[in-house]
């Protein structure tokens with residue numbers, strides 16, 4: 341969670357809250373954000389929440405305080421960035437984060453985005469990108485602990501793709517599809533974390549079909565958003581003839597869909613990355629079949645960036661550490677809006 345919070349804040353508004361620094365500091369913004377998430381979920385089961393909100397009592401009073409902490413932090417960043425923008429008139433390409441980009445373009449009415457709009461955009465991205473990516477990594481690592489052969493295969497693929505270390509980091513996007521280039525590093529066996537990370541270019545990661553398959557297989561069995569509900573905006577009829585009225589709630593369950601034998605075959609319940617490969621190459625399936633990122637026009641916007649982050653994180657961890665599930669790690673769900681692992685993933689981590 342600390343890793344994905346730091347990175348989504350960097351992408352979202354160009355600030356690293358450094359929750360992952362060595363002493364693992366308590367970060368008021370992150371704590372308030374987590375607490376607000378938990379308190380909002382309670383509204384599903386607390387029939388009195390509107391009364392509590394009106395009277396500013398109990399969980400709703402706590403929620404209000406958390407929202408205030410989150411708002412103060414984000415509005416602070418927005419105000420600072422506006423001042424910087426006014427002073428330097430930086431071009432959006434100089435600052436690649438979303439906040440700066442939204443700030444340097446007008447909204448649909450030709451007006452600058454308000455502070456509130458900008459806050460909402462940023463919070464949306466944090467909600468969309470933080471827990472989802474962290475939880476997918478959690479479930480993936482629980483699978484890797486249970487399938488040591490899969491770890492071996494991932495490491496074999498890395499060695500083979502990075503080969504005799506003829507890869508060097510791409511300098512810009514134009515290079516990512518270009519030919520591999522020579523670097524100074526002789527062997528990945530001897531390189532340190534920074535050298536290894538530098539070898540994990542977009543181009544190299546794209547060639548790692550097996551790793552891509554492992555992450556996709558984890559998403560099939562453990563979709564970070566396990567249940568999706570929509571509300572019909574107008575009357576409709578499903579392909580099977582089911583009639584839907586405007587305002588009806590329609591839910592689909594990626595968690596169950598990922599485990600149905602008639603969709604995935606008799607081995608549907610098994611973690612089997614090979615099902616995604618043909619002749620060693622990743623075979624994508626319809627997003628209406630693997631629904632972890634949703635399908636259609638409102639599909640996840642961060643899918644590629646999530647894969648990128650998960651691939652880099654997985655490789656860096658597997659290259660330098662070994663993981664063993666703790667005896668008391670039950671790998672049970674904690675059903676929220678996203679698929680938490682109850683108690684977290686307890687592992688014994690050994691440097692290699």
Ligand code: HEM
Pocket residue numbers: 351464465468469470472473476563564565568569631632633634637638639640641642643645646
């Ligand atoms: C494994 C990681 C991820 C999973 C499983 C995932 C899944 C999803 C799902 C299921 C939705 C549809 C939600 C709905 O409409 O009910 C969604 C939407 C979205 N996701 Fe992701 N997501 C992931 C990572 C990310 C990341 C890293 C970002 C941002 C960098 C991101 C940005 C978004 C945005 C902006 C939307 C809203 C799209 C729209 O409504 O048009 N996601 N994601």
